[in-house]
Amino acid sequence: MRSQTKQPRENRTITVDFRSEATYFQLLGDGKAFLECVLAFVMALGFQLAHKATCRGGGCLTRHSHYARVRLGGLTIWRVQCTTCRAVFTILPHFVLRYRQMRPEVARDALLATHGGLSLELCAVICHISPMALYRLVCAFGHQGLVPVLTRCGLPLPSYFLADEKHSHCLTDKVYLPTIVTGRVIWHLGYTTEASAGAFTQSYGEFQRAAVQQEPSYRVKGVLTDGFDSTTKSLRTLFPGARLGTCLRHALLKLPKKLAAIPSPVRKALRSQFHTLLHRARQRKSLRVFALGQRLRHFADHVTRVAGTANGERVRRWFRDKKAGWYAVLEDPQMPATSTLLDQAHNAMERKLFAMKGLHHPGGSHQAFLTGLAHLYNLVPYQRRAQYAGQCGVEVEGGRVPTPDWMLNLQILTSGGFR
Numbered sequence: 001m002r003s004q005t006k007q008p009r010e011n012r013t014i015t016v017d018f019r020s021e022a023t024y025f026q027l028l029g030d031g032k033a034f035l036e037c038v039l040a041f042v043m044a045l046g047f048q049l050a051h052k053a054t055c056r057g058g059g060c061l062t063r064h065s066h067y068a069r070v071r072l073g074g075l076t077i078w079r080v081q082c083t084t085c086r087a088v089f090t091i092l093p094h095f096v097l098r099y100r101q102m103r104p105e106v107a108r109d110a111l112l113a114t115h116g117g118l119s120l121e122l123c124a125v126i127c128h129i130s131p132m133a134l135y136r137l138v139c140a141f142g143h144q145g146l147v148p149v150l151t152r153c154g155l156p157l158p159s160y161f162l163a164d165e166k167h168s169h170c171l172t173d174k175v176y177l178p179t180i181v182t183g184r185v186i187w188h189l190g191y192t193t194e195a196s197a198g199a200f201t202q203s204y205g206e207f208q209r210a211a212v213q214q215e216p217s218y219r220v221k222g223v224l225t226d227g228f229d230s231t232t233k234s235l236r237t238l239f240p241g242a243r244l245g246t247c248l249r250h251a252l253l254k255l256p257k258k259l260a261a262i263p264s265p266v267r268k269a270l271r272s273q274f275h276t277l278l279h280r281a282r283q284r285k286s287l288r289v290f291a292l293g294q295r296l297r298h299f300a301d302h303v304t305r306v307a308g309t310a311n312g313e314r315v316r317r318w319f320r321d322k323k324a325g326w327y328a329v330l331e332d333p334q335m336p337a338t339s340t341l342l343d344q345a346h347n348a349m350e351r352k353l354f355a356m357k358g359l360h361h362p363g364g365s366h367q368a369f370l371t372g373l374a375h376l377y378n379l380v381p382y383q384r385r386a387q388y389a390g391q392c393g394v395e396v397e398g399g400r401v402p403t404p405d406w407m408l409n410l411q412i413l414t415s416g417g418f419r
């Protein structure tokens with residue numbers, strides 16, 4: 001087990017939906033029809049094959065060689081080759097998982113149970129596989145990054161996003177999961193052992209690099225955080241031109257902690273007045289920042305009157321430190337104002353990581369495992385009674401998925417052979 005993913009030989013596997021096993025076996029005997037079927041599938045997805053750097057992919061594909069997967073009862077797997085750049089693609093039929101004996105239908109149930117928060121051990125019990133096999137399966141999908149998978153679904157790179165770190169534990173050590181979310185999809189789920197600006201810059205930088213690789217002109221317009229110093233510092237370093245806002249809901253939650261030694265009803269009344277203040281500031285159509293500045297000053301004076309000078313001063317100092325982040329939220333109507341959707345994503349991760357004591361061995365492939373869980377978060381559809389019943393996060397955000405079957409989508413979208 002390694003904590004860093006080693007760069008393997010170029011993975012040019014592609015998963016192809018042959019509809020049925022019978023069709024696949026029939027096509028094995030007819031090279032021309034086999035190739036036509038593969039090409040039609042790739043065309044229908046609108047994907048590009050990952051040719052070698054110098055190749056524009058204009059040439060033809062030929063059947064290159066085949067081999068038998070002994071552990072799958074001697075199943076024949078074909079490789080096809082680009083006649084121009086000689087890149088070789090392995091064609092995996094939809095009913096086979098890469099390097100795995102496990103059938104996709106078994107993997108589907110185990111992954112769904114994992115996604116639902118059942119421990120690896122119990123998922124393994126209901127599916128008759130070993131917990132380690134399930135762990136490795138999640139890691140295998142996680143070797144493909146979130147940015148290429150989401151852009152394959154047609155989602156634009158996010159101009160505005162939420163960023164925050166989830167605090168977790170690896171055995172007794174504290175660890176942090178820097179996360180980037182837009183709406184219902186996770187764009188980045190990293191892993192650091194420190195809460196320093198340097199560690200977060202490293203982690204969020206992985207997202208930035210992946211995004212720029214997709215689109216060299218990528219620019220971030222706005223980011224909403226909870227105002228934690230290391231987070232804002234790292235984002236300012238990575239996205240110099242971006243507007244950095246602070247979550248307004250967190251401001252509301254923080255206020256009572258700034259008010260010491262006063263009766264609870266007074267604290268509650270102040271909190272509700274602060275809520276109204278933020279709400280009105282957001283509703284204004286013009287001069288939003290000016291209005292908020294004025295109201296914050298009046299509110300601090302009001303705190304001094306009803307809760308004493310010490311509380312008034314503390315609130316005034318807090319406003320002075322935080323107001324730039326609140327102004328940033330109000331300056332741009334497209335800025336997200338609260339980080340609720342990021343908290344939801346973190347809560348979903350929490351359930352899995354809590355159930356997954358097995359993850360937290362120091363030599364585990366944390367990054368690949370977390371990325372695998374994030375793919376599930378993005379691609380597993382919501383349940384029948386949910387608000388977005390039957391749709392997955394990617395679809396809710398306006399993306400397209402290749403097929404109506406989430407497991408097949410996961411196989412296709414995480415294939416290494418697409419560009």
Ligand SMILES: [Zn+2]
Pocket residue numbers: 051052055056057058059082083084085086087
């Ligand atoms: Zn080529």
